[in-house]
Amino acid sequence: MCGELLRNDETLDDLQLKGICVIQKKNAFRFGVDAVLLANFAKIKKGARVMDLCSGTGIIPFILAGKTDAEYIAGLELQEEMVDMAIRSIKFNKLQDRMEFINRDLNDIKFLKNLPRFDVLTVNPPYKLKNSGIININDKNAIARHEIFCTLEDVIKATKAVLKDNGRMYMIHRPDRLADIICTMRQYKIEPKLIRMVQPNFKKAPNMVLIEGQNNGGAFLKWEAPLYIYNVEGGYTEEIHRIYGRQKSEE
Known part of the structure; x- marks a missing residue:
């Protein structure tokens, strides 16, 4: 079955989570720690319907399929090649009854509003502004990292279209985008509820931020203690080991 689903320029990567594997390109954008942290940060109740925007090859939906009792998980992705890999990963993992990937532009608000509403939405969007550096719009890595086909506001607007009240x-x-994030969320009545900074170690400034918002929620914002990736010895912290579901000896 693996030979039938895998192309010559692809790898089948084991998530070490209930035997789930994902197909990725050998020399293109591959998932990193940010996707793993986001999937762990999201709170998913049993029977929930989950949508993942900017889904790529589906790493976040596949982690959520292994870690949660969500009833249905959908990934929305613009790049057809990414969706093709994600669909083949569904077949490999035999998750057709719980998962689906949709090849659509998140700017198609009319399409999104016609979907059944979702309890939870996750998104690991392009971080960099479109005008930040030289960009090749045909470069799949650039599409994943820069706001070429969607802006932060586009992401929030799409979120509003699919979330339940x-x-x-x-x-x-x-x-560095936190002020923009909070202002845009409030513009679309998605109230920031929880923020957690992610730091490489306790001596370095945060380089990622995790944020939870509630559609039409009341104004009350909490901060969690920072999440540190590395300890003073340079190895992963205990929390990162727990997130990855492994023992320290496996590092």
Whole structure:
């Protein structure tokens, strides 16, 4: 079965989570720690319907399929090649009854509003502004990192279109965009509820931020203690080991 689903320029990567594997390109954009942290940050109740925007090859939906009792998980992705890999990963993992990937532009608000509403939305969007550096719009890595086909406001607008009333949004982004994130969320009545900074170690400034929002929620914002990736010895912290579901000896 693996030979039938895998192309020559692809790898099948084991998530070490209930035997789930994902198909990725050998020399293209591959998932990193940010996707893993976001999937762990999201709170998913049993029987929930979950949408993942900017889904790529589906790493966040596949982690959520392994870690949660969500009833249905959908990924929305613009790049057809990414969706094709994600669909083949569904077949490999035999998750057709719980998962689906949709090849659409998140700016198609009319399409999104016609979907059944979701309890939870996750998104690991492009971080960098479109005008930040030289960009090749045909470069798949650039599309994943720069706001070429969608802006932060586009992401929030799409979130508003698919979430149930009081549904929750979970996003990972860069701390330098935090003011933009909060202002845009409030513009679309998605109230910031929880923020957690992610730091490489306790001596360095945050380089990622996790944020939870509630659709039409009341104004009350909490901060969690920072999440540190590395300890003073340079190895992963205990929390990162727990998130990855492994023992220290496996590092």
